[in-house]
Amino acid sequence: LMMTQYGFDVGENKIQVAEGDSMDFGKHKVIFVFAPMVHWPETMVTFDTTNGVLFSADAFGTFGALDGKLFADEVDFDRDWLDDARRYFTNIVGKYGPHVQAVLEKAGTIDIKILCPLHGPVWRTDLGYLLEKYDLWSRYEPEDKAVMIAYASMYGNTESAAQVLATELCERGITNVVVYDVSTTDVSHLIAEAFRVSHIVLASVTYNLEIYPKMLDFLNQMKSLNLQKRTVGIIENGSWAPQSGELINNFLDEMKLMDVLGGEVSLASSLNDVSYRDLRDLADAIAESINGKTE
DSSP: OHHHHTTOOOTTOOOOOOTTOEEEOSSOEEEEEEOTTSSSTTOEEEEETTTTEEEOTTTTOOSSOOTTOOBGGGSOHHHHTHHHHHHHIIIIIGGGHHHHHHHHHHHTTSOOOEEEOSSSOBBOSOHHHHHHHHHHHHTTOOSEEEEEEEEEOSSSHHHHHHHHHHHHHHHTTOOOEEEEETTTSOHHHHHHHHHHEEEEEEEEEEETTEEOHHHHHHHHHHHHTTOOSEEEEEEEEOSSOOOHHHHHHHHHHTSSSEEEOSSOEEEBSBOOHHHHHHHHHHHHHHHHHHHHSOO
């Protein structure tokens, strides 16, 4: 498909292979395994049975240049690569979780010693670490008991409420909290964090009786990439006709297994005594939800 789209006339210089076919090159023998939608429709991975090398195409890849270090065991992967590996998976392959699960099931039947993705470092040790991450991500299970607060603010008041909520959560012992401005953070990073955390708070102003555009973009991407199984809190803001909370709630109803916490916080331009009390109640609900979950 790609060759024809880019105008390459391969003519007769091609060999068509199917699931389970093999080729013998003398010392090396390879077999072909179909991996549709990871992330191209016709994707296949190739397994070298001689050395146990899986050439995994886009699977198990990551964003980022190698900086001379070819192997994952030559870098601090958690520190330097994990965020980009997660961002790569969630934004490129995230929509196709069931297809990834099928690939993982096939991978479990062969003796893989080395993983060679098209993008990112080669894995020759601790393959189970990356396979476990892919298993979590493709089942849409959160990695961490953590809270992501994503806010859309016009004059700083919704941002202030988001920061106050973060403080309230920390005071309740919930310290794995991150706060993002959807207007200044690339949506690919927002998506990666949404896949990582167990709880998401969406705080948005009302804009022309709609959800603020950047927040709506984030929501559309979450839905498009099939994010599910998250607990969500909502904060809305509107000077005279706040609508964003109801609209966000309706949007989440169209997604799978999204548990929306009760007690939506509604601001009339800025925090006051009533909305601050509601914000503390939301912090209580999030803390209780997190503490009630098991690893």
